[in-house]
Amino acid sequence: MRAFDRLFEQSSRSLASRTSRRSLLAVLGQALTGAALLPLLPIDRGSQARAADATAKTPGPENCEYWKYCAIDGFLCACCGGTSTSCPPGTGSSPITWVGTCHNPGDGRDYIVSYNDCCGKASCGTCECNRNEREKPLYRPSRNNDLNWCMANANADYHCTVSVIVGVAEK
Amino acid sequence: MQSFPRWAAALGLAVSSAALCATPTPPPPLPAEHLTVEKLPARGPHWVYLVDYAFDNEIDSRVYLYDADVHRRLGQIDAGFLPGFALSPDGTMSVVATTYFARGGHGARTDVVEFTDTATLTTSREIVLPTKRLHAVPTLFNVAYSSDGRLLYVSYVTPAASFGVLDPARGTVLAEIDTAGCMLVIPSGANRVSSLCESGRLLTVTLDAQGHEAARSMSAPFFDADRDPVFVQGISTARGFAFLSFLGQVHEVDLTGAEPVFVPPWSLIGSGEQGWRPGGEQVGAIHRALGKLFVQMHRGGEGTHKDGGSELWVFDLASHARLARWPLKAAGLKPVVALEVSQDATPVLFAATEAADLAIIDAGSGHIRHVERRLGQTPWQLLTP
Numbered sequence: 001m002r003a004f005d006r007l008f009e010q011s012s013r014s015l016a017s018r019t020s021r022r023s024l025l026a027v028l029g030q031a032l033t034g035a036a037l038l039p040l041l042p043i044d045r046g047s048q049a050r051a052a053d054a055t056a057k058t059p060g061p062e063n064c065e066y067w068k069y070c071a072i073d074g075f076l077c078a079c080c081g082g083t084s085t086s087c088p089p090g091t092g093s094s095p096i097t098w099v100g101t102c103h104n105p106g107d108g109r110d111y112i113v114s115y116n117d118c119c120g121k122a123s124c125g126t127c128e129c130n131r132n133e134r135e136k137p138l139y140r141p142s143r144n145n146d147l148n149w150c151m152a153n154a155n156a157d158y159h160c161t162v163s164v165i166v167g168v169a170e171k
Numbered sequence: 172m173q174s175f176p177r178w179a180a181a182l183g184l185a186v187s188s189a190a191l192c193a194t195p196t197p198p199p200p201l202p203a204e205h206l207t208v209e210k211l212p213a214r215g216p217h218w219v220y221l222v223d224y225a226f227d228n229e230i231d232s233r234v235y236l237y238d239a240d241v242h243r244r245l246g247q248i249d250a251g252f253l254p255g256f257a258l259s260p261d262g263t264m265s266v267v268a269t270t271y272f273a274r275g276g277h278g279a280r281t282d283v284v285e286f287t288d289t290a291t292l293t294t295s296r297e298i299v300l301p302t303k304r305l306h307a308v309p310t311l312f313n314v315a316y317s318s319d320g321r322l323l324y325v326s327y328v329t330p331a332a333s334f335g336v337l338d339p340a341r342g343t344v345l346a347e348i349d350t351a352g353c354m355l356v357i358p359s360g361a362n363r364v365s366s367l368c369e370s371g372r373l374l375t376v377t378l379d380a381q382g383h384e385a386a387r388s389m390s391a392p393f394f395d396a397d398r399d400p401v402f403v404q405g406i407s408t409a410r411g412f413a414f415l416s417f418l419g420q421v422h423e424v425d426l427t428g429a430e431p432v433f434v435p436p437w438s439l440i441g442s443g444e445q446g447w448r449p450g451g452e453q454v455g456a457i458h459r460a461l462g463k464l465f466v467q468m469h470r471g472g473e474g475t476h477k478d479g480g481s482e483l484w485v486f487d488l489a490s491h492a493r494l495a496r497w498p499l500k501a502a503g504l505k506p507v508v509a510l511e512v513s514q515d516a517t518p519v520l521f522a523a524t525e526a527a528d529l530a531i532i533d534a535g536s537g538h539i540r541h542v543e544r545r546l547g548q549t550p551w552q553l554l555t556p
Contacts, residue, residue, distance in 0.1 A: 070474075071474075073477075096330060120276075120277055121276050121277060122228060122229070122230055122275065122276030122277075123226065123227055123229045123230075125227040125228060128226065128227075130477060131474065132474045132475070132476060132477050133473065133474040134473070134474065135474065135476070136396065136400055137367075137396075137400050137401070137402065137403045138307055138310075138355065138403050139353065139354045139355075139367045139368060139369045139396065139403065140369050140396055140400070141328075141330055141354075146307045146308040147305075147306065147307050147328065147330070148253055148306030148307065150306075151328065151330065152329060152330065155272070155277050155278075155280075156270070156272075156280055156302075156306070157229075157230065157252070157272055157276050157277060158229060158306075
């Protein structure tokens with residue numbers, strides 16, 4: 001996990017101080033396309049995360065304490081007509097995201113989770129969840145949950161947030 | 172239809188007469204009323220603008236003007252979706268930088284700054300922006316005036332970071348300045364804008380007379396974003412801004428010169444107080460003339476930086492000595508998420524809680540003078556004129 005963090009953060013810091021806005025946009029656009037690009041990063045995709053997801057004894061996707069929500073700040077799409085990995089009908093998913101690293105007590109592993117916003121309708125307004133493990137301020141956008149990640153969508157209104165496992169965080 | 176029996180009518184009349192004799196003469200009728208529109212009174216010393224992000228229905232944010240001396244809401248400024256809010260240096264104008272969707276929750280997006288006269292609360296002018304405006308939680312640096320009020324700066328994030336330079340008098344956008352990944356518009360002087368960078372540095376851009384970039388410089392790092400990041404909610408000081416860190420360091424930045432000067436950081440946390448941290452959405456307030464810093468503090472670990480404070484701690488900025496520690500829970504207040512202080516000689520603290528209550532607190536004694544219940548929904552920013 002730390003190695004991944006360092007890799008991501010050092011490259012971002014370096015970029016921030018060296019690049020023009022246009023090239024930064026291009027790189028950020030790639031780097032922040034969490035679910036699409038992160039599989040290329042050093043994470044183990046061979047494990048079976050869903051085999052040890054929520055159980056009867058642990059909170060599920062409509063509960064803010066669900067393990068995947070460790071760095072979410074918004075409304076849980078699972079309460080709004082979607083699921084923890086799908087947007088509600090009629091909304092659009094944000095292509096750019098922030099990521100968190102969450103510990104799954106079910107299998108003892110840490111996972112990289114991409115938090116995508118679902119966009120194009122007014123606030124869902126239910127199941128607000130604000131958790132901030134390893135969350136960073138605005139100047140580190142890839143780890144920040146205060147931004148409206150619908151910002152680049154054709155319809156930029158924020159509705160709710162999903163959490164998508166990208167892979168296991170390397171120790 | 173059968174007519175009403177005469178004997179019943181006579182009986183009714185007799186009963187009515189008896190009742191009339193027993194009742195006092197009714198008061199004269201109320202006079203006719205005239206519909207008017209209220210005018211704001213002269214500005215009071217304890218007015219505060221409360222920015223309600225209305226998180227459950229974010230397209231309907233609003234700013235409430237409240238008078239803490241008479242415990243009364245004076246008026247409202249509409250604020251749209253995830254707004255930035257600022258007051259002009261002379262206090263005559265407020266500006267909301269916001270976004271509207273043409274059909275309420277959807278439809279074509281318009282980013283705009285709207286100007287509202289602070290004496291009348293009339294929104295009279297606007298400048299339409301490129302659809303790049305920062306959509307995020309409130310800070311003093313989402314939208315900000317130059318010190319002479321001639322320029323207005325607006326943060327853009329697409330997610331590429333830049334800012335717009337506006338001429339509020341002419342109603343025009345003068346320029347867009349690339350900030351190479353650094354965020355927000357921290358104003359200083361008549362023509363300088365600094366931005367916070369992930370590297371812990373400040374980027375400072377100097378503008379020419381046309382509002383275009385004339386020069387830029389990058390400072391040395393003044394905080395470590397990995398180990399102990401600073402909150403982006405800076406607090407205005409006499410010479411610049413103070414930035415608190417997640418772990419309770421105070422980083423004062425002097426922005427009176429061409430280059431920022433960083434005062435050696437100091438800690439809010441004394442020995443034996445480990446585990447206490449600042450937190451919330453507006454993490455502290457400074458009375459500039461008295462040199463006092465007020466911070467809401469909570470007990471917590473990693474990831475609690477947005478938790479509200481269960482106590483208010485008061486510090487002397489010159490000596491760094493803690494002057495007071497005021498518990499809030501015993502007084503029945505929920506954790507405080509936003510804090511501001513009036514700048515007059517007998518100041519009051521404004522403390523907005525996670526229950527959306529606004530507490531009015533004597534800034535000298537900590538005595539809670541009044542609690543206004545449910546002022547809005549998510550009151551995340553407070554500004555004093």
